[in-house]
Amino acid sequence: MEFDPRTDRLPFNESDEAEQAPAGATELSGDARIRHLQRVPLFSGFNEKELRRVAELARIVDVPAGTAVTQIGEPGNSFFVIIDGTVAVRTPVGTGAQLHPGEFFGEMSLLDGEPRSATIVATTDLRLLVVDRSHFWRLLDETPDLIRGMLTILSRRVRRLEQTVHAILHGTNPT
């Protein structure tokens, strides 16, 4: 099962009606959603007001194992934070990292407007926090700590990639 690449929405979330109350979306009270968010390291420094804002601008979606959440080369319209579960990242240089609870993906297409840079496949059932394009910049504007956290992780990913390229070119492990 894959996300609809045109909309980056899960197949069960295709109709307008479903978009209001997606069958696979988890109906949680505001407080329950905030408790989920408190477990996510990316939001660890957030105060109550910021967590509430994240909960307002995001939705929580359950995704079965095997789902391709993003498809390389396709347009992307959502940013994802893993609440529960694990995904595998397949980039043009091969299958790379596994991402775990608290980690995020899907930010690149929202930041630069380019197609998805990697295919992300759920290796277990997932619970995801999903922020759509229409809310992404507002969320970043209102939560500078999220920008800091995201930049730190992006720097780490660039470093890891450069080390991988170095190892491929030189047949050595630079670390």
Ligand code: CMP
């Ligand atoms: P995006 O390009 O929107 O969709 C695919 C996502 O995979 C991408 O955003 C990143 O979040 C993630 N991604 C791409 N390359 C890597 C990498 N080398 N390590 C971890 N995650 C990655």
